[in-house]
Amino acid sequence: MSHLFYQGRGRKPVLDQARGVYMWDTDGRRYLDGSSGAMVCNIGHSNPAVLAAMREQMERATFGYRLHFETEASERLAAKTVAKMPEGLNRVFFVSGGSEAIESAMKLARQHAVATGRAGRWKVISRSPSYHGCTLGALAVTGFRSLTEPFAPMMREMPKVPAPRAYLDGLDPEDPATGRHYADMLEAQILREGPESVLAFVLEPVGGASTGALVPPEGYMARVREICDRHGVLLIMDEVMTGAGRTGAFLGCEHWDTQPDIVVMSKGFAAGYAPLGGIVAPDWLVEPVLDQGGFAHGFTYAGNPLACAAGAAVLDQIEQQGMVANAARMGELLLARLRELAARYEIIGDVRGKGLLTAFEFMSDPVKKTPLPREFRAFERFVQIAYDNGLIVYSRRTRDGVEGDHILVCPPLIATEAHLDEIT
Ligand code: PLP
Numbered sequence: 001m002s003h004l005f006y007q008g009r010g011r012k013p014v015l016d017q018a019r020g021v022y023m024w025d026t027d028g029r030r031y032l033d034g035s036s037g038a039m040v041c042n043i044g045h046s047n048p049a050v051l052a053a054m055r056e057q058m059e060r061a062t063f064g065y066r067l068h069f070e071t072e073a074s075e076r077l078a079a080k081t082v083a084k085m086p087e088g089l090n091r092v093f094f095v096s097g098g099s100e101a102i103e104s105a106m107k108l109a110r111q112h113a114v115a116t117g118r119a120g121r122w123k124v125i126s127r128s129p130s131y132h133g134c135t136l137g138a139l140a141v142t143g144f145r146s147l148t149e150p151f152a153p154m155m156r157e158m159p160k161v162p163a164p165r166a167y168l169d170g171l172d173p174e175d176p177a178t179g180r181h182y183a184d185m186l187e188a189q190i191l192r193e194g195p196e197s198v199l200a201f202v203l204e205p206v207g208g209a210s211t212g213a214l215v216p217p218e219g220y221m222a223r224v225r226e227i228c229d230r231h232g233v234l235l236i237m238d239e240v241m242t243g244a245g246r247t248g249a250f251l252g253c254e255h256w257d258t259q260p261d262i263v264v265m266s267k268g269f270a271a272g273y274a275p276l277g278g279i280v281a282p283d284w285l286v287e288p289v290l291d292q293g294g295f296a297h298g299f300t301y302a303g304n305p306l307a308c309a310a311g312a313a314v315l316d317q318i319e320q321q322g323m324v325a326n327a328a329r330m331g332e333l334l335l336a337r338l339r340e341l342a343a344r345y346e347i348i349g350d351v352r353g354k355g356l357l358t359a360f361e362f363m364s365d366p367v368k369k370t371p372l373p374r375e376f377r378a379f380e381r382f383v384q385i386a387y388d389n390g391l392i393v394y395s396r397r398t399r400d401g402v403e404g405d406h407i408l409v410c411p412p413l414i415a416t417e418a419h420l421d422e423i424t
Pocket residue numbers: 038097098099100102131132133134204208209238239240241266267
């Protein structure tokens with residue numbers, strides 16, 4: 001028996017090696033990493049340049065506490081990160097993962113409100129379904145009942161608005177009226193809450209595991225920005241899954257030219273080479289907080305030099321190998337192939353995505369959009385068959401079908417057409 005426990009009892013194969021888009025277990029079986037782990041290993045496994053940069057940093061120093069030392073690695077990564085951000089986002093705060101980064105973004109927003117005489121603002125509106133992390137603060141803005149319910153008494157749950165799942169509501173995602181329809185629900189919620197109590201709105205520009213690569217309808221993002229501005233609400237862009245090129249742009253929000261107030265990064269940021277996350281914010285958000293004595297927040301491992309050296313080398317690799325453009329190109333091919341599959345198998349009710357963040361959703365009736373009955377095990381069998389044939393996909397089956405049953409297909413951004421052939 002293993003001493004480890006994670007989500008369930010099932011035993012997994014033991015990982016031995018990983019190179020590029022492939023992984024091998026200790027029995028010598030090969031797997032194509034069709035989900036980049038959990039949409040993490042964007043640049044592929046065992047990239048020699050990243051390993052060399054990490055080795056070099058390890059031989060210099062593996063830890064320096066952030067209140068005692070700056071490190072060249074963290075300064076280098078901060079500069080490279082800022083260079084990739086929309087205009088004005090030039091201040092970086094590092095952490096070790098996505099949940100920590102979401103907590104940090106919400107606390108920075110809150111401290112800014114307190115520092116600027118708007119202490120009545122504390123509510124962070126988010127969407128349902130959504131996923132923003134598993135710590136209690138991040139969970140409070142997560143719209144996914146089976147994950148949040150057991151912990152409800154331990155946290156102050158935040159207001160939710162529906163995610164724009166036009167395909168379920170029978171609306172045309174290409175029609176700007178659809179985007180307005182969903183964005184206006186945010187405005188209605190802000191007015192219900194009282195705008196003077198609302199601090200921020202947090203969203204994934206392209207939905208991740210919770211909504212299975214949900215792409216916002218036409219006009220949605222611009223309208224959301226307009227509504228946030230109108231009511232003095234900060235717009236926090238959760239780019240944990242979409243950032244670092246996954247959707248075919250460095251940030252997901254670039255597809256809609258939407259200016260965020262805070263960008264939240266993790267996953268592809270260090271691409272699985274080290275635990276890393278971060279938030280990026282403009283001076284006008286950070287300076288008032290520093291003027292009031294500093295950001296009352298920080299994790300022991302924040303700015304870890306090894307993680308930062310990995311992150312800086314990962315960003316270099318993304319750039320040098322043109323991975324963002326490759327994600328855009330391969331993403332279109334992959335979507336087309338998944339659509340061909342959907343045409344052959346009635347159980348696939350919807351196919352969607354942007355870049356190499358793609359997903360399909362299983363439904364028992366794709367016309368009426370009814371979820372699979374819970375006792376129907378085709379979903380689990382599909383995932384098992386993929387696994388048995390050496391393909392890893394990311395699956396999310398929900399307790400009662402409310403959030404949808406998705407398979408995410410998100411290979412590393414170095415995937416070639418041959419890899420897509422193998423996957424489909
Ligand atoms: N935000 C989004 C959009 C995510 O997909 C995730 C993780 O899947 C998180 C936040 C939380 O990140 P972590 O699991 O690194 O804490």
